[in-house]
Amino acid sequence: MTPLNNTPQDQVFFLSDLAGIPVRNLGKKIGKLDDLMIVEHEKVAEVTSLIISRPFGYKSLLVPIGKVDELKNSGIELSLQDVEAFEGEPEENQILLKDHILDKKVIDLDGNEIDVVYDVKLLLRNGRLYATDVDFSRYGLLKRLGLRYVAQFAYHLAEMFKKETIPWTYVQRLPEKIGSFKGNVQLNILKDALPDIHPVDLADILEELSEEQRLAIFNELETDQASDTLEEMEPRVQRSLISSLDKERVADLIDEMTPAQAADVLSVLPTDQADEILDLMEHDETEKIEALLDKQVDTIANLTTKAYVRFLPDVHTDLVIAAYRTVGQESDVLDYIYVVDHDNKLKGVVSLPELLMAKQSTPLSEIMTTQLISLDCNDSITDAEEKFKRYGFSALPVLDEEDTIHGVVPYRDIMQLEHNYS
Secondary structure (H helix, E strand, O other): OOHHHHHOOOOEEEEHHHHEEEEOOEEEEEEEEEEEOOOOOOOOEEEEEEEEOOOOOOEEEEEEHHHHEEEEOEEEEEEOOOOHHEEOOOOOEEHHHHHHHHHEEEEOOOOEEEOOOOEEEEEEEOEEEEEEEEEEEEEHHHHOOOOOOHOOOOHHHHHHHHHOOOHHHHHHOOOOOOOOOOOOOOOOOOOOOOOOOOOOHHHHHHOOOOOHHHHHOOOOOOOHHHHHHHHHOOOHHHHHHHHHHHHHHHHHHHHHHOOHHHHHHHHOOOOHHHHHHHHHHOOOOOHHHHHHHHOOOOOHHHOEEEEEEEEOOOEEEEHHHHHHHHHHHOEEEEEEEEEOOOEEEEEEEEHHHHHHHHHOEHHHHHEEEOOOOOEOOOOOOOHHHHHHHHHOOOEEEOOOOOEEEEEEEEHHHHOOOOOOOO
């Protein structure tokens, strides 16, 4: 058997994988790993002892990490000649990873609640075991819920979630007399520095959780991310989630969508629920949404959004780039800048890559495309489909006979939503 300190290379473990694994002494099972005792250093915490629970009638064991012969996710191997010599209980001031850290709330320097410690990352190096990171990722959550298979159904998601950890160096030192610590895990980091999960990926995960688990996570999302995530969910999950949410909250989420996206979400609900939410919405295009729900769409007009980026021809590129972050937050279409005159007549279009590659202080009029592909206000859904397929744009402007722009139709609203009125 290879002693722990002769392990040839670094090994990574997670506390949730180790908790409860069998412990064998001289080949005979003597109990299970209950917890890990640590001492804190500046950037990491080092595991000093294993707490091993034994069957009823036998006292727990405190075994120094140096006495461990082999550590694997499948079990721990010891070679103690006198097991009873290691019987004992942790003292009040000793820190236990599972008891004191796992499942505690994570808060930042401002006292904002961020998440929960779902796991602790451990590193075995040169016979010494360190706690290097606290894990608040969705992958960690799934493991804690016993749903490893959900994350593993898309391995790249699992790998991404594993990276959502905070190094131990960001964890403020725990109290010396920790006792039965019931406080929060305090981080030396601000909330806005924490990573976000893409709505598409988050929707995939939420769809696999129970209603209670899904609601608990969804309620922690900011409005923008929650709206995008709701839009990406399957209809059955949308319906279940919306029924559990406050109607005002649902209205706020749907207000963030384009008319077609909003109608697509509302269409999965009973008519009375959809009408109730519509009454609460502040969307300035609710008439379009209602027309879509009633399937009274003969032309493209009701699928347009007025939330797009537009500037005058003489505005310089550096000013557009400086303002883009602000105006983009209110836009449903981000790939194009529409160049219009004071009467809102469309003069040209600049793609986002063209804007970023242009020289500073160049007027938009010098880089815009004037040979425009557009839709007419009276075009049908089929007309729009054909143009999207032919030209491959992610959005098309909708113009009247005088080239006044009445809105923009995103590609996905035509091709990917259920409201396809060919």
